Amino acid sequence: VDVSATAIELYPNQPVSYYFNAIGNNQLKQYDEAIKVLKRGLPLTVSNQQLRADMFTQLGDAYHELGNHVESDKAFESSIEIVADNEKLDRAAEMSLQSIRIVPDNPSFEDTYGWILYQQKKYTEAEKWINNSLRNGGDKSGVVNEHYGDVLYQLGDKEKAVEYWKKAVEISGQW
Secondary structure (H helix, E strand, O other): OHHHHHHHHHOOOOHHHHHHHHHHHHHOOOHHHHHHHHHHHHHHHOOOHHHHHHHHHHHHHHHHHOOOHHHHHHHHHHHHHHHHHOOOHHHHHHHHHHHHHHOOOOHHHHHHHHHHHHHOOOHHHHHHHHHHHHHOOHHHOHHHHHHHHHHHHHOOOHHHHHHHHHHHHHHHOOO
16 A cells, blocks of 8 residues: 555656555455545546446445445446446446345346346346346336346347337336
Protein backbone atom coordinates (compact mmCIF):
# COMPACT_ATOMS: atom_id res chain seq x y z
CA VAL A 1 0.00 0.00 0.00
CA ASP A 2 2.84 2.39 0.83
CA VAL A 3 4.54 2.01 -2.56
CA SER A 4 1.30 2.54 -4.47
CA ALA A 5 0.43 5.54 -2.25
CA THR A 6 3.80 7.08 -3.15
CA ALA A 7 3.14 6.35 -6.82
CA ILE A 8 -0.20 8.14 -6.56
CA GLU A 9 1.53 11.18 -5.06
CA LEU A 10 4.23 11.21 -7.75
CA TYR A 11 1.98 10.31 -10.69
CA PRO A 12 -1.58 11.32 -9.77
CA ASN A 13 -2.84 10.83 -13.34
CA GLN A 14 -1.81 7.15 -13.56
CA PRO A 15 -4.88 5.02 -12.75
CA VAL A 16 -2.97 1.77 -12.29
CA SER A 17 -1.46 3.13 -9.03
CA TYR A 18 -4.97 3.63 -7.65
CA TYR A 19 -5.88 0.09 -8.69
CA PHE A 20 -2.93 -1.50 -6.90
CA ASN A 21 -3.51 0.67 -3.85
CA ALA A 22 -7.14 -0.49 -3.71
CA ILE A 23 -6.10 -4.15 -3.99
CA GLY A 24 -3.74 -3.65 -1.06
CA ASN A 25 -6.38 -1.91 1.00
CA ASN A 26 -8.91 -4.64 0.26
CA GLN A 27 -6.41 -7.31 1.31
CA LEU A 28 -5.72 -5.39 4.53
CA LYS A 29 -9.50 -5.18 5.11
CA GLN A 30 -9.38 -1.39 4.81
CA TYR A 31 -12.47 -1.34 2.62
CA ASP A 32 -13.44 2.30 3.17
CA GLU A 33 -9.97 3.40 2.06
CA ALA A 34 -10.15 1.09 -0.98
CA ILE A 35 -13.48 2.66 -1.98
CA LYS A 36 -12.10 6.17 -1.55
CA VAL A 37 -9.04 5.40 -3.70
CA LEU A 38 -11.08 3.68 -6.41
CA LYS A 39 -13.49 6.59 -6.65
CA ARG A 40 -10.51 8.89 -7.20
CA GLY A 41 -8.91 6.58 -9.76
CA LEU A 42 -11.91 5.51 -11.82
CA PRO A 43 -12.29 8.84 -13.70
CA LEU A 44 -8.71 8.38 -14.94
CA THR A 45 -9.47 5.08 -16.69
CA VAL A 46 -11.25 6.47 -19.74
CA SER A 47 -8.66 5.12 -22.19
CA ASN A 48 -8.24 1.72 -20.49
CA GLN A 49 -11.57 -0.08 -20.32
CA GLN A 50 -10.11 -3.33 -18.96
CA LEU A 51 -8.51 -1.50 -16.03
CA ARG A 52 -11.81 0.34 -15.51
CA ALA A 53 -13.68 -2.98 -15.34
CA ASP A 54 -11.09 -4.41 -12.93
CA MET A 55 -11.40 -1.33 -10.71
CA PHE A 56 -15.19 -1.74 -10.59
CA THR A 57 -14.65 -5.37 -9.53
CA GLN A 58 -12.41 -4.22 -6.66
CA LEU A 59 -15.04 -1.63 -5.75
CA GLY A 60 -17.72 -4.34 -5.74
CA ASP A 61 -15.57 -6.50 -3.47
CA ALA A 62 -15.03 -3.64 -1.01
CA TYR A 63 -18.71 -2.72 -0.85
CA HIS A 64 -19.63 -6.39 -0.45
CA GLU A 65 -17.28 -6.75 2.51
CA LEU A 66 -18.91 -3.71 4.14
CA GLY A 67 -22.36 -5.26 3.62
CA ASN A 68 -23.46 -2.57 1.15
CA HIS A 69 -24.97 -4.94 -1.37
CA VAL A 70 -26.76 -2.25 -3.40
CA GLU A 71 -23.49 -0.48 -4.21
CA SER A 72 -21.70 -3.81 -4.58
CA ASP A 73 -24.27 -4.93 -7.16
CA LYS A 74 -23.92 -1.65 -9.06
CA ALA A 75 -20.12 -1.93 -9.16
CA PHE A 76 -20.15 -5.55 -10.33
CA GLU A 77 -22.77 -4.73 -12.97
CA SER A 78 -20.66 -1.81 -14.21
CA SER A 79 -17.65 -4.07 -14.49
CA ILE A 80 -19.58 -6.72 -16.38
CA GLU A 81 -21.13 -4.18 -18.76
CA ILE A 82 -17.73 -2.74 -19.65
CA VAL A 83 -16.25 -6.12 -20.37
CA ALA A 84 -19.29 -7.26 -22.34
CA ASP A 85 -19.32 -4.04 -24.34
CA ASN A 86 -15.72 -4.76 -25.30
CA GLU A 87 -16.79 -8.14 -26.65
CA LYS A 88 -14.74 -9.98 -24.10
CA LEU A 89 -17.55 -12.36 -23.33
CA ASP A 90 -15.42 -15.12 -21.83
CA ARG A 91 -13.98 -12.73 -19.26
CA ALA A 92 -17.42 -11.23 -18.69
CA ALA A 93 -18.86 -14.70 -18.07
CA GLU A 94 -16.08 -15.45 -15.59
CA MET A 95 -16.63 -12.18 -13.73
CA SER A 96 -20.39 -12.59 -13.80
CA LEU A 97 -20.17 -16.09 -12.35
CA GLN A 98 -17.83 -14.75 -9.67
CA SER A 99 -20.43 -12.16 -8.70
CA ILE A 100 -23.05 -14.93 -8.44
CA ARG A 101 -20.74 -16.89 -6.14
CA ILE A 102 -20.29 -13.81 -3.94
CA VAL A 103 -23.98 -12.88 -3.94
CA PRO A 104 -26.02 -16.01 -4.72
CA ASP A 105 -29.65 -15.88 -5.86
CA ASN A 106 -29.32 -12.31 -7.11
CA PRO A 107 -31.76 -12.02 -10.03
CA SER A 108 -29.82 -9.22 -11.70
CA PHE A 109 -26.54 -11.17 -11.63
CA GLU A 110 -28.24 -14.36 -12.82
CA ASP A 111 -29.90 -12.53 -15.70
CA THR A 112 -26.61 -10.86 -16.66
CA TYR A 113 -24.79 -14.19 -16.66
CA GLY A 114 -27.60 -15.77 -18.67
CA TRP A 115 -27.51 -12.92 -21.17
CA ILE A 116 -23.75 -13.30 -21.62
CA LEU A 117 -24.31 -17.00 -22.29
CA TYR A 118 -27.03 -16.04 -24.77
CA GLN A 119 -24.61 -13.76 -26.59
CA GLN A 120 -22.20 -16.69 -26.72
CA LYS A 121 -25.02 -18.73 -28.31
CA LYS A 122 -25.13 -21.10 -25.32
CA TYR A 123 -28.90 -21.01 -25.26
CA THR A 124 -29.57 -24.04 -23.04
CA GLU A 125 -27.27 -22.71 -20.31
CA ALA A 126 -28.68 -19.20 -20.76
CA GLU A 127 -32.20 -20.52 -20.25
CA LYS A 128 -31.18 -22.10 -16.94
CA TRP A 129 -29.70 -18.89 -15.53
CA ILE A 130 -32.40 -16.53 -16.74
CA ASN A 131 -35.03 -18.93 -15.41
CA ASN A 132 -33.21 -18.81 -12.04
CA SER A 133 -33.40 -15.03 -12.23
CA LEU A 134 -37.16 -15.19 -12.83
CA ARG A 135 -37.61 -17.44 -9.77
CA ASN A 136 -35.50 -15.15 -7.58
CA GLY A 137 -37.49 -11.98 -8.29
CA GLY A 138 -36.54 -11.19 -11.87
CA ASP A 139 -40.11 -11.94 -12.92
CA LYS A 140 -40.90 -8.32 -11.98
CA SER A 141 -38.37 -7.02 -14.52
CA GLY A 142 -39.35 -6.30 -18.10
CA VAL A 143 -35.75 -6.84 -19.20
CA VAL A 144 -35.49 -10.29 -17.59
CA ASN A 145 -38.80 -11.35 -19.15
CA GLU A 146 -37.65 -10.07 -22.53
CA HIS A 147 -34.35 -11.93 -22.22
CA TYR A 148 -36.17 -15.12 -21.30
CA GLY A 149 -38.42 -14.75 -24.34
CA ASP A 150 -35.37 -14.27 -26.55
CA VAL A 151 -33.77 -17.45 -25.17
CA LEU A 152 -36.96 -19.46 -25.58
CA TYR A 153 -37.23 -18.25 -29.16
CA GLN A 154 -33.70 -19.46 -29.90
CA LEU A 155 -34.55 -22.81 -28.31
CA GLY A 156 -37.53 -23.14 -30.67
CA ASP A 157 -40.35 -22.47 -28.19
CA LYS A 158 -41.87 -19.55 -30.08
CA GLU A 159 -45.27 -19.58 -28.37
CA LYS A 160 -43.75 -19.38 -24.89
CA ALA A 161 -41.30 -16.74 -26.13
CA VAL A 162 -44.21 -14.54 -27.19
CA GLU A 163 -45.79 -14.96 -23.73
CA TYR A 164 -42.64 -13.64 -22.06
CA TRP A 165 -42.26 -10.82 -24.53
CA LYS A 166 -45.84 -9.77 -23.75
CA LYS A 167 -45.05 -9.88 -20.01
CA ALA A 168 -42.03 -7.68 -20.68
CA VAL A 169 -44.21 -5.13 -22.46
CA GLU A 170 -46.80 -5.18 -19.67
CA ILE A 171 -44.14 -4.62 -17.00
CA SER A 172 -42.12 -1.98 -18.78
CA GLY A 173 -45.02 -0.29 -20.54
CA GLN A 174 -43.11 -0.16 -23.81
CA TRP A 175 -41.74 -2.37 -26.51
